Amino acid sequence: MTDATLSAGQRAAGKIKIGMTRRRRRQFVLQGIGLAAIGFAFLMLFILIASLVSSGYKAFTQTHVTLEVFVDPEEISVERLPRGGFNDVFEAALLEIFPDVSGRAELRTMTTILSNGAQFQLRDMVVADPSIIGETVQITVPTSDPFDQLKKGLVDRDTPEAQRRVSDQQIEWFDTLIERGMVSEPLNWGLITNADSRFPELAGLKGALIGSFWALLVCFVISFPLAIGAAIYLEEFAPKNRVSDLIEVNINNLAAVPSVVFGLLALAVFLNWFGLPRSAPLVGGMTLALMTMPTMIIATRAALKAVPPSIREAALGVGASKHQVIFQHVLPLAMPGILTGTIIGLAQALGETAPLLLIGMNAFITSAPATPLDSATALPTQIFIWADSPERGFVSRTSAAILVLLMFLIVMNAIAIFLRNRFERQW
Incomplete structure (x- = not known):
C-alpha cells in the first residue's frame, strides 16, 4: 500500500471523525434546547400554580x-x-x-x-x-x-x-x-355550598358548579351521539368524493374556529331566532356542543381508523353485515379512544368563557339553578365576574375558584388517561 493511499484513507477517516463530532455536537445542542424548553414550561407552570396558591389558599378558610x-x-x-x-x-x-x-x-x-x-x-x-x-x-x-x-x-x-x-x-x-x-x-365550606353574593365573605361557587354541570350535561347529550354518528358515517359509509372531502375539510376548519365565534352564532340563532332564555345552561350547553362536536368527530374518526382492517375483514368473512361489523366489532374496539376524545372535549368546554359571556351567563345570580332553563353562571364566567369586582375580598376567591376549576380539569384528564390505559388494545 502506497503512502498516497494511506494519506487518502487518513484524510477520509479524519473527515468522518470531524463529521461525527459535528453531528454529536448538534444532537447535544438539540437535546439541550429541548430540555431548556421543557424546563421553561415547568417553571412557568410552577409560577402559575404558586401564584394561585399563594393568593387563593386564604379563601379556603373563613x-x-x-x-x-x-x-x-x-x-x-x-x-x-x-x-x-x-x-x-x-x-x-x-x-x-x-x-x-x-x-x-x-x-x-x-x-x-x-x-x-x-x-x-x-x-x-x-x-x-x-x-x-x-x-x-x-x-x-x-x-x-x-x-x-x-x-x-x-x-x-x-x-x-x-x-x-x-x-x-x-x-x-x-x-x-x-x-x-x-x-x-x-374551613370555608361556604365557598362550595353558597351561591354568589355581593359580600365576599358570603360568596360561593354553588351556583357556578351546578350551572357548569347542567351545561356540560346538555353538551354531552347533544354532542356525543351526533359526533359519533357523523364520524361513523364519514369513516365507514360515506363515498370518497369531493363532497365528503369538502365536509372533512370544513370539520377540520371548525375545530380551529375561535370559541367566541360560536358564542356569536348562539346569540344570533338560539337567543334571537329561537327565543330561548338568556343566561340558561340549556343555551350554554348547546353552544358548547357546537364548539366541541368537531373535536369529538375528529377523535372518533381517529379511533375508528386505529382498528386494524383485519377485524373488519374477519367479521365480513364469517358472514356479518356491514352494520354488524361496525356496531359489534369496530365500535367496541374504538370506544376507549372515543371516550378519551369525548372527555377531553368536555374538559375544553368546561374551561370556555367567551361563548358563555356572549349568551349572558355572567349575570349576577344569587341562587343555584334547579333546571337547565334557570338563569345561572358557570365556573369560568364566575371567575370572570369575581376578577372584575372592585372588592378586595374577591381577589383570593378568584384564585381559589381558578384552583377549583383546575382541579376539575385535572380530574377529567386523569379519567381520560385511565380509560385509555385501561381499555386500549395493542395490535
Whole structure:
C-alpha cells in the first residue's frame, strides 16, 4: 500500500471523525434546547400554580365569631316570621360584650364586625325551630370581609387609619373578641355550598358548579351521539368524493374556529331566532356542543381508523353485515379512544368563557339553578365576574375558584388517561 493511499484513507477517516463530532455536537445542542424548553414550561407552570396558591389558599378558610344571642321575643315573634329584628338581637349581644359603647352611630360601627349574612343565618335558625324564641342560643356567624382580611393578615395594622378599611376602635373591639376566644377560622365550606353574593365573605361557587354541570350535561347529550354518528358515517359509509372531502375539510376548519365565534352564532340563532332564555345552561350547553362536536368527530374518526382492517375483514368473512361489523366489532374496539376524545372535549368546554359571556351567563345570580332553563353562571364566567369586582375580598376567591376549576380539569384528564390505559388494545 502506497503512502498516497494511506494519506487518502487518513484524510477520509479524519473527515468522518470531524463529521461525527459535528453531528454529536448538534444532537447535544438539540437535546439541550429541548430540555431548556421543557424546563421553561415547568417553571412557568410552577409560577402559575404558586401564584394561585399563594393568593387563593386564604379563601379556603373563613373567620367566624361565636356569640351568645338572646332571641328577644319583643324583636322576633312567631307571628312576624320570617321578619323580625334580627340585627337588633345581634346588637344586643355585642352590647353585652362591650357595654361602654354608646350612641347609635358607634353601635352601628361595631356591628359591622359581623357579616350582613348573620341576620339571615339567625332567621333560618328561628324559622327551623321557633321554640328558641325567648332562649339564649350560641351561634357562629362569619365576620365581614374587612375583619376576615384583618384576621388573615391582609390588612396592615401599621397603615394610617385614614387609609384602612377598619378604624383603630374597630380593631380594638375585634382584638377583644380574639382574646376572649370567640374568633375562629374554620374551613370555608361556604365557598362550595353558597351561591354568589355581593359580600365576599358570603360568596360561593354553588351556583357556578351546578350551572357548569347542567351545561356540560346538555353538551354531552347533544354532542356525543351526533359526533359519533357523523364520524361513523364519514369513516365507514360515506363515498370518497369531493363532497365528503369538502365536509372533512370544513370539520377540520371548525375545530380551529375561535370559541367566541360560536358564542356569536348562539346569540344570533338560539337567543334571537329561537327565543330561548338568556343566561340558561340549556343555551350554554348547546353552544358548547357546537364548539366541541368537531373535536369529538375528529377523535372518533381517529379511533375508528386505529382498528386494524383485519377485524373488519374477519367479521365480513364469517358472514356479518356491514352494520354488524361496525356496531359489534369496530365500535367496541374504538370506544376507549372515543371516550378519551369525548372527555377531553368536555374538559375544553368546561374551561370556555367567551361563548358563555356572549349568551349572558355572567349575570349576577344569587341562587343555584334547579333546571337547565334557570338563569345561572358557570365556573369560568364566575371567575370572570369575581376578577372584575372592585372588592378586595374577591381577589383570593378568584384564585381559589381558578384552583377549583383546575382541579376539575385535572380530574377529567386523569379519567381520560385511565380509560385509555385501561381499555386500549395493542395490535
